[in-house]
Every structure is written in C-alpha cells, then in structure tokens.
Amino acid sequence: MDNLNICPVCGNELIKNSSTGKYRCETCDKTFTKAALCDKCKKEVEILAACGSTQFFCNHCNELKSKKSIEFFLKEEV
Template sequence: MNENNCPICEDELSWKGEYHCDSCDESFKKVGFCPECEAELEKLQACGAANYFCNACNELKSKSKVRFEFQPS
C-alpha cells in the first residue's frame, strides 16, 4: 500500500524531483514532525540512509514514529 497520497484528492503522488499529483497538478514536499514535541524534523542523509533529527529535543528520532505530512512546495 502506498503511503504517498495527495492530501487534496488522495491519488498516488509521483516522484519528479519532488512529489507531484498529476490529477491536481500540484507539487508537495514531505515534512516529518517529532512524535514528542511536534517540531519539524531535519532530515539527515548519508551513505544511503536517512535519519531524522529533532533540534528541539536534540536527538535522533525513529522513522517509524515520525509523523509525515505533505505540504505545498
């Protein structure tokens, strides 16, 4: 099951350098939020792995606990 659905029409988003909905013709960015304090997380990418860091809590967060949201880009 695809978890990358358009927040407007619920169609599947495609990847074209950014998330894009062909039905709505809108582009989105995927933003992660801290499960404890709801602050926007910083995505750290290295060696093919992605980690999420909360500057407010000053610690790494597990991807499985992060709340993701699509926002217009």
C-alpha cells in the same frame, strides 16, 4: 496504497519523480515533498541523508529520532 501516494488536496494519485524525490499531482497541479514530524513535540524534524544512511533530528527536542518514532506527511511546495 499508503497516504504518501494520495494528494492531500484532491485525493487523486500522486506521481513520484524518482530523481528529485518530489511528488506531483497532475489533477490539481501541485508539488509536494516528504517531511516528518517528531513524536514528542509534533514539530517538523530535519532529515539528514549521507553515505546511504538517513537520520532524523528534532531541533526543538535537540535529539536524534528513529525512523519508527516519526510520522511522515506530504508538505506542499510554494
């Protein structure tokens, strides 16, 4: 099981809503979204999805990033 299936708050398994793409923990009642970090500056990148394709753009480095070069993490919704 990868770390996108585990709640970063309590460590229990998350449930993914397939229609919204959000992750929910029933134990601590928190909701998360998948986000990504730039490999160079470690800042959050913008996820661009259109026409069946997903690209990642770092506004700080001002460049496109490949899926292999970024690190995914769960970001808590407020």
